[in-house]
Structure formats: C-alpha cells, structure tokens
Amino acid sequence: MQYVKFLTNRKESILFKFDSGLEKEGNYGKQYAYGVKWNGEDSYLYATEALNRLLQSINPLKNRTIQIEKAQDPKDLKRTYWVIYDENGVEITPRSEGQPQVPVPTENAPYAKPEANNDEIAALNARLDKASDAFKALRDEMLDRMKSLEALVSTVTSENAVSLHTSIKNRDIHETKTPSLEEAAKIVDSHKEIPIINELPKGFETL
Numbered sequence: 001m002q003y004v005k006f007l008t009n010r011k012e013s014i015l016f017k018f019d020s021g022l023e024k025e026g027n028y029g030k031q032y033a034y035g036v037k038w039n040g041e042d043s044y045l046y047a048t049e050a051l052n053r054l055l056q057s058i059n060p061l062k063n064r065t066i067q068i069e070k071a072q073d074p075k076d077l078k079r080t081y082w083v084i085y086d087e088n089g090v091e092i093t094p095r096s097e098g099q100p101q102v103p104v105p106t107e108n109a110p111y112a113k114p115e116a117n118n119d120e121i122a123a124l125n126a127r128l129d130k131a132s133d134a135f136k137a138l139r140d141e142m143l144d145r146m147k148s149l150e151a152l153v154s155t156v157t158s159e160n161a162v163s164l165h166t167s168i169k170n171r172d173i174h175e176t177k178t179p180s181l182e183e184a185a186k187i188v189d190s191h192k193e194i195p196i197i198n199e200l201p202k203g204f205e206t207l
Helices: 049-057 118-175 181-192
Strands: 011-016 022-026 029-038 041-047 064-072 079-084
Touching: 029 049, 041 049, 049 079
Parallel strands: none
Antiparallel strands: 011 029, 011 064, 022 029, 029 041, 064 079
C-alpha cells in the first residue's frame, strides 16, 4: 500500500478513514499511521508528532476530507510547517499551531532521509576535494613508476641484444677450427685418388 508524499508548498487532499492514527516508532521519533484515501487509492499517512497534534486538534477526522500542505517559511527556506485546510480550501489550522515549526522530514515517511545542512555539505565537499587530491597524487606516482619501468625494460632489452650478438660471434669464432696436419694430408691424398681423364671415351667426341 502506498503512503502519502508531501511536496513543499503543495496541498494534498486526503479523506480520513479513522479519527486517530496507529502510533509507531520511526526514524525521526514517534509517528502516527493514519488509514486514508489519497488520489482515489487506499493509502497511509505517516504523521509526525507536530502534524498529529494538529490533526487531533480538529477531530473528528473519520470520513472527513481535508487538505494538508507542507509550507516553506519564506524567511528561512530550510524550515517547513504544516497548514491545514477544509475540503473547500479554507484554512483551519489551529492558531496556536499555525506558526513555523521545527523542520520536518522531507517526505514525512518512515524511511525518509534528513536534509543536510550547509556545514555538513561544506565538510563533505572538503573531504571529496581531499580525496580527489590524494587520487591525483597516487595517479601521478603510478605514471612515474610506469615510465621508469619502461625505461628499465628498454635498457635491459638492449643489453641482452648486445650480449646475445657477442655470444653468437664468439661461438662462431671458437667453432671454426683449423684442420690438423693429418686431416690436411688426408684431403690431399683424396685429391690424388681422382683419376685424370686424358681422352674421352668413344662416342663422346661427337657431342
């Protein structure tokens, strides 16, 4: 089931089903859940203690339609107070209760969030700025480390390339052996065994 939501400086027309609301403990102290008809649908109106005092001061409520407004104090826009009208729009707020009251929760609902004041907002902005500066410093440090790492990798790669080239060159030099006297003699003897052809066999002259 939905609950009545109050917007600042806007009247809400509400039909009450009962004279009183069920007392409950909410996030902002005691609240009173009234069974009502709102926008043609069965709903709950969660009244703060201030609003409940106003409603009880104009009993009976059962089967009665009234209009409720969460008005904004023109001298202090952070302050709101309740104004009650009859079904024809004539104000019926009790005079003793018609003055600006302690600010009420934004939605007047069980889980509504309180509005932050200027000091809280300033403190939050300061914390965000500090966190942003710390993040930028960390990012710059990481970028510097990455550049140093890239330079180191480049240096190591160049040194490895030179070392590998030198190693290959030295290996080639060491592996190139001069033949011994015995091996040279064998090579000469093998050439001696190759027959020398002084004349071509018959049949090859015409080729």
